[in-house]
Amino acid sequence: MNEQEQKSILTLxxxxxxxxxxxxxxxxxxxxxxxxxxxxxxxxxxxxxxxxVLLKRISVSTAAAALSTPxxxxxxxxxxxxxxxxxxxxxxxxxxxxxxxxxxxGLDAGQAQDFTQQAEAIAAAPIATASNTHASTxxxxxxxxxxxxxxxxxxxxELLPESLATMAIIPLxxxxxxxxxxxxxxxxxxxxxxxxxxTAGVGLTSQYLEQAGxxxxxxxxxxxxxxxxxxxxxxxxxxxxxxxxxxxxxxxxRHYYSGGxxxxxxxxxxxxxxxxxxxxxxxxxxLPEMQAKARTLDAKQIISMVQQG
Numbered sequence: 332m333n334e335q336e337q338k339s340i341l342t343l344x345x346x347x348x349x350x351x352x353x354x355x356x357x358x359x360x361x362x363x364x365x366x367x368x369x370x371x372x373x374x375x376x377x378x379x380x381x382x383x384v385l386l387k388r389i390s391v392s393t394a395a396a397a398l399s400t401p402x403x404x405x406x407x408x409x410x411x412x413x414x415x416x417x418x419x420x421x422x423x424x425x426x427x428x429x430x431x432x433x434x435x436x437g438l439d440a441g442q443a444q445d446f447t448q449q450a451e452a453i454a455a456a457p458i459a460t461a462s463n464t465h466a467s468t469x470x471x472x473x474x475x476x477x478x479x480x481x482x483x484x485x486x487x488x489e490l491l492p493e494s495l496a497t498m499a500i501i502p503l504x505x506x507x508x509x510x511x512x513x514x515x516x517x518x519x520x521x522x523x524x525x526x527x528x529x530t531a532g533v534g535l536t537s538q539y540l541e542q543a544g545x546x547x548x549x550x551x552x553x554x555x556x557x558x559x560x561x562x563x564x565x566x567x568x569x570x571x572x573x574x575x576x577x578x579x580x581x582x583x584x585r586h587y588y589s590g591g592x593x594x595x596x597x598x599x600x601x602x603x604x605x606x607x608x609x610x611x612x613x614x615x616x617x618l619p620e621m622q623a624k625a626r627t628l629d630a631k632q633i634i635s636m637v638q639q640g
Contacts (some may be wrong), residue, residue, distance in 0.1 A: 545572070
């Protein structure tokens with residue numbers, strides 16, 4: 332994939348991020364930060380792309396026209412769908428955007444709908460399932476074990492080239508927070524958990540953009556049904572973000588709910604950032620386990636894992 336195609340896909344992803352018109356200033360700032368961070372890894376002027384998209388200086392058709400291969404067009408659509416679904420099911424405005432994008436890319440409507448349904452199944456997966464109702468009986472040691480297991484699993488998903496693998500990370504993080512909250516007597520819903528993640532400094536759309544953007548720029552992403560790009564374990568493009576963010580979220584959630592939810596916003600963010608530092612120090616130690624786990628996963632398992640986990 333050449334630089335122009337990467338630029339076009341990232342442009343379409345940024346368009347998808349703003350398609351619903353409901354991004355608040357904090358989320359806009361986080362998306363801008365990610366564009367600036369990713370710019371250090373590529374020759375593409377991502378901050379400039381961010382401004383072009385925000386000020387509507389580029390159209391969907393123009394960005395789509397730069398994608399010359401069927402594989403690149405399919406990947407662009409998949410990534411845009413995942414961006415729209417990252418913070419939950421699609422809004423009417425996002426569905427309209429994705430249909431406009433599908434038409435501009437010349438994709439088959441049936442195939443596009445099949446992928447959209449898979450992504451929606453992950454985005455809309457229930458937080459509370461039969462398999463996590465045992466959470467109320469977990470001991471402190473069991474909670475710590477569940478955190479490291481979730482971090483390893485999400486680190487493994489980060490190593491996989493499929494678009495849906497990247498998307499599955501956020502719902503699994505939300506399920507981890509749910510199980511921890513339940514362990515301390517709090518019955519949480521999706522809205523509360525999204526607020527908790529946002530307060531800690533983890534934006535849903537922005538987290539997906541950063542993870543997927545790093546994969547794209549490093550040549551790791553590929554279409555679920557094709558072989559556009561790939562190669563398990565290209566650690567140069569996989570920074571261990573998902574391992575670290577999951578580990579940090581889990582431990583901050585344990586501290587927050589065990590203490591009766593008394594931490595302030597500043598305290599939560601400080602605790603999360605401190606735990607990120609600790610997690611990054613552990614990432615190399617657990618990398619072999621992440622790689623081993625990744626070899627046991629495939630795209631067909633991902634939806635089932637999120638729905639049942």
